[in-house]
Amino acid sequence: MSNATIEKTAPRTYHDYAQPLWRRVLLTREMAVVVALIAVYIVAAIAVPNFSAPITITYLLLDVAAILFIALPMTMIIITGEIDLSVASVVGLSSVMFGITYQAGIPIPFCILISLVIGAIAGFINGFLITVVGLPSLAVTIGTLALFRGLAVGFLGTTAVTGFPDTWSDLATSTIPGTPIPSIMVIFVVLLILFALLLHATPFGRGVFAIGQSSEAARFSGVRVERTKMKLFILSGILAALAGVYYTLRYGSARGDNATGMELGVIAAVLLGGVSIFGGRGALHGVIAGVLLIGTLASALRLANVTSDVINIITGTLLVFSVVSPSFFAWARSKWARSRGKRGSGSATLAADPPAITQPDDTPSNNK
Structure with a gap:
């Protein structure tokens, strides 16, 4: 069998799958963040008094619960190569609407439903401007960040709605019996499972990654790029509104400036967790x-x-580190690979191509 035949029949594999499974699972940015989390927790438990107390764990999880909710759709949005900077303003707007509707005498479950609808509308506005009008998501969500925050502050001004029922406020801050884990984590775990299945085990999730790699290639492959992005921005608005309801009940106050600056924490956590700001990668x-x-x-x-x-x-x-480090390490790996390739090609040339001995033109040929 000729070499050409062997080359044609040899299976082609992706470079990532040339490594053993344990290396593909353990030697990743995501696992590096997990290890860093464990290390920081151990150091803090040793160095900071009362850090390992159950009450500290409870308040830590209560503090990050809103960010955890918003981070689920934000992960998928950034994987597509887009971004949503308006999430904190949606939290504030939904908090205000929750307070206003409760103040008007509407039952709490309907207040929650109205807030979620407001979040969906906010997400639809972002998605419409990005997917239909064709504006860049960075510019759109900076604008809607100011718009939604302005609406939230305009509805209530400097006042706040308080006096929510103790049953609902206690539910937002209660813990699972016998543990320091807040009850709100049950809702989050359910949502996490749903989003993990959606992103990592469905054609929709594969389309999200394909859009991040190349939206044009994804479109030619049959992925409905605009519709996918629209759904993600609506999901982002709904989850931000849910975070707004939780935020209001936890602190017992609906204000227009609730969650100001939260978008920084959300985006920092998503990028630190291994999602590429350029899209196409993340878990x-x-x-x-x-x-x-x-x-x-x-x-x-x-x-x-x-x-x-x-x-x-x-x-x-x-x-900043989350944004810069992938590009820096990629540059370092490519430079190291090029240097190895030059050394390898140089030695291969010396071994395979010895100096040729040429004959003068008038040298008689041996084929005569």
Whole structure:
């Protein structure tokens, strides 16, 4: 059998799958974030007094619950190569609408439903401007960030709606009996399973990754790019509204400035968790670890009497690191691979191509 025949029949494999399974699972950015989370927790438990107390775990999870909700659809949006900076404003707007409808005498379940509808409408506005009008998501969501926040503050001004029923407020802050884990985590775990299946085990999820790799290629492959993005932005609005309801009940106050700046924590956690800002790559377990890592750092620093300004600086630094590090490591790997290739090709040339001995033109041929 000729070499050409062998080359044609040899199976082609992706480079990533040339490694053993344990390396593909363990030697990833997501697992690095998980390891970092465990290390930071151990160090904080040793160095910071009362950090390992059950009450600290409870408040840590209560603090990050809203971010965990929003991070689920945000992960999928960034994988497609888009971004949603308006999520914190949607939290504030849904919080205000929840307070206004409750103040008007509407039962709490219907207040929650109305807030979720408001979130869906906000997400639809973002999706319409991005997928139908064709505007860039960065510009659109910066604009709607100001729009939704302005509406939230305009509806209530400097006042706040308080006095929510203790039953609902206690439900937002209660824990699973016998554990320090808040009850709100049950809802989050259900949503996490649904989103993990949607992203990693369905054609819709494969389409999300395909859009992030190349929207044009995805479109020619049959993926409905615009419709997929529209659904993701609506999901983002709904989950942000759910976070707004939780935020209101937890703190017992509906205000127009609720959750100001939360988008920084969400995006930092998603990117820190291994999702590429350029799209096409990411996994939910890394994102959850990223959220918990930032929350653990913030909780430990607060217990160590570090000011909120310093915590914001650390969060911003992590965000910059999350954006820069993949490009830096990719550049370093490519440069190292090129240097190895040059050394390998040089030695192969010396071994395979010895200096040729040429004959003069008038040398008689041996074939005569």
